[in-house]
Amino acid sequence: MRIGTIGTGTIASAVVRGIAADGHEITVSERNADTAAALSAAFDNVTVASNQGVIDASDVVFLGMRGNVAPAVLKDLTFRADQRVVSLMVGLSLDEIADLVAPASAEALMIPFTFIAHGGSPILAFPESALLDALFGHSNTVIAMPDAAAFDHYLAAQALLSPVLKEIQVASDWLGARTGDVAAAETFLRLLIGGGLTADPLDMPGVIARMIGELSTPDGYNARLREHMGEAGVYDALTAGLDRLERPAKS
Incomplete structure (x- = not known):
């Protein structure tokens, strides 16, 4: 699978490390140059590109930036209709993500934890997503939320x-x-x-x-x-x- 991440902070980096050994072609953004370079150096199947380069090279895109800067970053990017987008961000609803990434599909909101890099992490997801189960379910536990209210309750409890x-x-x-x-x-x-x-x-x-x-x-x-x-x-x-x-x- 061709996977990209826009944003290479702590959580996005952990997500990449958690799936890098599974044979995917992964492209990470250069927003955090040191982290992106470290991921590329650690895994032969991880490359670094601009934000638009990540989108152009990927079928699944993870958004790992801060929610308050996402609108400004995403407004200048062009997504494709055949892409699926997963948000790792707090503060933006699935509908808001869908508006920002159209015509791509907003697949799910996802809250992982840093130990997803090694497996054994709970992963909060809304809504249920076969894609997330396939990517992460073999070594982590994906907990799908029935609705947005439940997702917010779990988001509070994880604190x-x-x-x-x-x-x-x-x-x-x-x-x-x-x-x-x-x-x-x-x-x-x-x-x-x-x-x-x-x-x-x-x-x-x-x-x-x-x-x-x-x-x-x-x-x-x-x-x-x-x-x-x-x-x-x-x-x-x-x-x-x-x-x-x-x-x-x-x-």
């Missing part, structure tokens, strides 16, 4: 990643300072959190609730810290923060 990582970092720093081995502290907590959550099949319901129940020994370490954080208002603050992130659904 949990950064606060959770910050909590793990705080605990890692605390443990490393007391043991003198910062690297071991981080390794332990990465395994502790990540391993437990993915040990069971992903389609098994109630895993998180079950794990909390298993970690609820009265006066145990886990229960005591969880209760302390609840009394400090951490969970109420989380819910309030998610509520603030939600935006009106767009079609």
Whole structure:
């Protein structure tokens, strides 16, 4: 498949790295010259071109720039009717993307994460897309949204990643300072959190609730810290923060 990306930021670069070994002809834009050059150097099937050059060389085009600059960038570009366009951007609806890339088809909105480069990433998609399943489903989990409102809800919920990582970092720093081995502290907590959550099949319901129940020994370490954080208002603050992130659904 001939694939192009306009924008070579962190996410777009990770997407390219995640599919570069699958035999596609990939063209990346020169907007971020250093990143584009690094991708081209790393993979024989990745070449660098201007934005219009990316479009001319591709059947599927990923838009990986910031949503607030996309209209200004895309207005001077010419798409073809036989092309499919996937947006990696936040802030523009599928209808808005369709207007910007006509006569090409706006295939889907897609939110991946940086570890898509190695596989094992959830990928939010709206609407359901056989194209995204074919490109990414063999090594990642594509989660298709039934409507734009659900996509917005998931978009808000994915912001949990950064606060959770910050909590793990705080605990890692605390443990490393007391043991003198910062690297071991981080390794332990990465395994502790990540391993437990993915040990069971992903389609098994109630895993998180079950794990909390298993970690609820009265006066145990886990229960005591969880209760302390609840009394400090951490969970109420989380819910309030998610509520603030939600935006009106767009079609």
